[in-house]
Amino acid sequence: MPLRDRDNFNCPGWRERFNKNIAKATYVAEKVPSVRVDGNHISLKKLIESNGIIPISVEGSASKESCEIEEFLELGSNVYFYLGRACPAYGDYAIALSVEATNDCPQSWTPFDTGAMYKFFASRGNRDRAKVYIKEALEQIRNPRQDFAWFLATYFNELQDYWREEKPVCPHPEGLYDYQSKDTEHPQWTVWTWEVGIEKEVDLRGVVVAWSLDKHSCSKPLKELRSSGILEQIFSTAKRLKFNEDDIDFCKAMERWVLKECDL
Numbered sequence: 001m002p003l004r005d006r007d008n009f010n011c012p013g014w015r016e017r018f019n020k021n022i023a024k025a026t027y028v029a030e031k032v033p034s035v036r037v038d039g040n041h042i043s044l045k046k047l048i049e050s051n052g053i054i055p056i057s058v059e060g061s062a063s064k065e066s067c068e069i070e071e072f073l074e075l076g077s078n079v080y081f082y083l084g085r086a087c088p089a090y091g092d093y094a095i096a097l098s099v100e101a102t103n104d105c106p107q108s109w110t111p112f113d114t115g116a117m118y119k120f121f122a123s124r125g126n127r128d129r130a131k132v133y134i135k136e137a138l139e140q141i142r143n144p145r146q147d148f149a150w151f152l153a154t155y156f157n158e159l160q161d162y163w164r165e166e167k168p169v170c171p172h173p174e175g176l177y178d179y180q181s182k183d184t185e186h187p188q189w190t191v192w193t194w195e196v197g198i199e200k201e202v203d204l205r206g207v208v209v210a211w212s213l214d215k216h217s218c219s220k221p222l223k224e225l226r227s228s229g230i231l232e233q234i235f236s237t238a239k240r241l242k243f244n245e246d247d248i249d250f251c252k253a254m255e256r257w258v259l260k261e262c263d264l
Helices: 014-031 044-049 064-073 099-103 114-123 127-140 144-155 159-163 188-192 215-228 230-234 250-261
Strands: 034-039 079-083 091-097 107-110 195-198 208-213
Touching: 014 144, 014 159, 034 250, 044 215, 044 230, 064 114, 064 127, 091 099, 091 215, 091 250, 107 127, 107 144, 114 127, 114 188, 144 159, 159 250, 208 215, 208 250, 215 230
Parallel strands: none
Antiparallel strands: 034 079, 034 091, 079 195, 091 208, 107 195
């Protein structure tokens, strides 16, 4: 992704898309929150019992595979969020951090899910390319929200397409955007969804702006936690998203809220 060498960017019509979209994309990039889905490794009950502290990715708070990929890519341990998107494959509840909380943390951004990127190159028998590729991406992203705005404005005809599972109109030079994991629970869109890695444990108290959950799997722990008063203490500043589960799931509810917050 030529976030720096834009003069040599070869994608038909990109300047026209950029000129049409950049003003709104800049506004969206400044407002879009970081979103995390969990439950597979840190249950809602476990999260509340830890007083809202999400630890960095070690076994127990992340999958063994994720930890191994981090180690291979030499990333260090992080707490991972998607920029504005929520993937139900990771659990049964979603939380959104305030923009200010994200901006104030030591962090690294990538224009892809690091695990999906690694699996793409590994599927082609070239794991070492993944290690080089992520270093190149990290070097290019110097002003994360400005760079995300450029990506939105350039790679999509309409900014909402980032949330519609629409493949970017500019092809990836190595074919990353065409990759579909054999693990069909992880949708293809993760390979072009921006990821934020926060390089320390995250204290959610006072920084969560919205949350949603799968009522079927979370109803019992939710009642227990509400009666204890701990839930309100951690999510006191957050909006719980109400939605019709016959219409959308908790991740789509979160993404609808994000789009509304971004005036899209």
